[in-house]
Structures are given as C-alpha cells and as structure tokens.
Amino acid sequence: KGGGGGVNIQVLLRCRPLSKEELSINTPVVITCNEQRREVSAAQNIANKQIDRTFVFDKVFGPKSKQQDVFNHAVVPLVGEVLDGYNCTIFAYGQTGTGKTYTMEGGGGKTQDGELPSDAGVIPRAVKRIFDILEAQSAEYSMKVSFLELYNEELTDLLAPDESKFSDDKSKKPMALMEDGKGGVFVRGLEEEVVSSASEIYKILERGSGKRKTAETLLNKQSSRSHSIFSITIHIKECTPEGEEMIKCGKLNLVDLAGSENISRSGARDGRAREAGEINKSLLTLGRVINTLVEHSGHIPYRDSKLTRLLRDSLGGKTKTCIIATIAPSVHCLDETLSTLDYAHRAKNIKNKPEVNQKMMKSALIKDLYFEMDRLKQELYAAREKNGIYIPGEQYLADEAEKKVLYSSCYLYMYTRL
C-alpha cells in the first residue's frame, strides 16, 4: 500500500511452461520464478556476456501454477471489492503466445453440468464466484455484461446480433465512443446483456470469443493485435435502517491486451511500421499514460487512444487495478520477456485512489433508466429515419420486434430484479 497518495496498482507475473514443441527441441530456459520471494530472474550467458536480472512483483506464478491458484490469489479479493461497490479492472499484458488469453478466458475446456473445467480462466471463474456469493446471500441483484473488441482504433461489439440480420449492407458500422458529461465515456449502442445465471454468461463468452475468432479469419487479423474488454456490472439492492431502498453498484473489467511485441518493433521489422503504429496506437498510448503517471511528468495523454479513454479510471483513477503480466521461459523470447518485466515493474508505481461507488436511491436509478430508454427510443427512431426507404418490410418488422424486446427487458430489469 502506498501512503497518502493512494494505493499502488497490483502487478502479478505469470510464466507459462514450455510448450510440447519447445520441450521436444530442448529449448533452453532462461527464467526462474521464486514464488515465496515473489521474484523472477532472467539469466543468460552468451559469449561471456552475462545477463542476470531479478524483478520483484506483488505475486509471482511459476510455470507449474494452476488456473485455480491465479484466480484464488489474484482475483478473489477483487471480486469481493466489486460486490462491495468498487470498480475493478484486471489487465493481461505480455508478448503473443505467453498465455494472456489462457489466463483470462482459459484453455478451451468445456463447461459440463455447470461445472468449470480445470483450465477455465479468470473470467468464467470470476463470474461463477459472483453468482455463488450473491446467491448465498440471497441478494436481490441485477447483472449485465458487455464484450468489446478494439482493433486498429475501431470498436466492435462482440455481443451484437449478426449484422446480416439487421442490415443489407454487411459492412460493420464502427461504434462511437461518447463523453458521458460526467468525465467518463460510453460506447454508443453497445449491447449490454442482462444475465441471471453463470451458465448464461458462459454461453455469452463462447459466443463473443467465437465472434472474435471468425472476424479474425475473415479479415486475416490476429487476436494478438486486438484488445478485448469483458465487463460485468452488478447492481445490488440494500435497505437503509429507515427502510429506504438503495442500489449498490460495482463493475469488473477484464482486459486482454494485444501482444506487447506489437509496440512498434515487430511492425518496423516487417516494413509495416505505419500500419503497426496505427494498430497499436492504444498499446503505445497505454505505455505513455503509465510513464506519465509514474514519472508525474505532467499532462496524461488519456485522450490519445480509445483504450486509454475507455479505461481511464483504471489508471490513476478511482478503480482498483491489477495487471497480470505474462512471459514465456524460453531463451528465444528473452528480449521480449525483459521488456515485459521492465514495463510491468514500472507499472507497479502507479497509484490509484480507489473510491466506492456512491449508492443510488432506487427511485433515482429508475429515473435514470427512463432517461436511458428515451435515448434508445430516439436512437432507434433516428436509425429508422435514416435508413427509411431502404428498409424492406421484413427489416421493419425485425426492428419493431427488437424494440419490443428492448422495452420488455428494460421493464424486466427495473421491476423484477430490483
């Protein structure tokens, strides 16, 4: 804990084991993890030049660490904070192929009878724990999730229904990031699905990840170049001693960043520096934001990229933030590993000032929801006006149907869950 000026961001390090292929060709290992001492060392001796560096983190997970260990030590405390009404963010940062997606989502094992596979990552485990706790408390709550992808400074909604159903033009409409007038931002038209069970979220996750993969093959892009943000927002009802109904709100953001090697070098090597620069504007800006925060060197360039605009509050704000840096043990990754270790180690100096979200009176929240419904109504109307003459009869019916669903879910949200 940092004194006076806030609380340091937690930075954890995870080193994956050698893969089967790496083992089969006897790839030399240059990383050692000492979990007790929370240390990671990189050592190599080439032509009498000795590299030997040791870094200390808030937690270190060696190659033998299990998904369950990472979850228990890194995520369980944050889930508790979210249920207490804080916003929390977990970032996975590291070179491609070091286990960011494995750590966040899992190894691809399927859930059976509602039981998570042992390789399930942070996201499904967090979801399960949230539901388990709320149910054990017999809490009255409502939960919604969103799943965004950011690629080349363009936002895609991974939970949006298939575009083909809603538009003759199959090209994707880029989603706009808007200021909310309270110092934050929101993504216009972002699908927020109300969920009422863990298994529902597992399905949503599968759908979102599946969509990410399809989009990848279609556009020939790699997951290593896009960022994904999975967010869970929970509203919990509480009663004051005077009998007033209050709503407590917490949010958990789970962020799988693009491969860190994409910061200019790889792009420059294959002669596509400009493209790489554009693609990784967000990653580069994240680095600059971190540096400015750590060095207290003036203006923080949050506004220079969508990622940092979206996650502004997680870096130097009121959110509780944790970074899981991932590395590989192989000698071939040493350069990137050292740069990840440096980056993550520097990020440890960022201080946030976590603040619990103000509880809202249920009546005020309902007013907000009415306002939101009005805005959606206008958006729908404007969209139909704009497309008016192009909308075939079938499309009009589909829009009407969607509108009905939208309304009924809004009402459901307001009156049944809370």
Ligand SMILES: Nc1ncnc2c1ncn2[C@@H]1O[C@H](COP(=O)(O)OP(=O)(O)OP(=O)(O)O)[C@@H](O)[C@H]1O
């Ligand atoms: N801790 C681990 N234990 C076992 N296998 C792992 C571990 N971490 C990663 N792997 C395996 O290594 C491979 C690469 O991991 P993963 O796809 O998660 O990397 P990534 O960092 O997300 O890469 P990208 O940036 O390309 O998305 C996968 O096959 C994954 O199952």
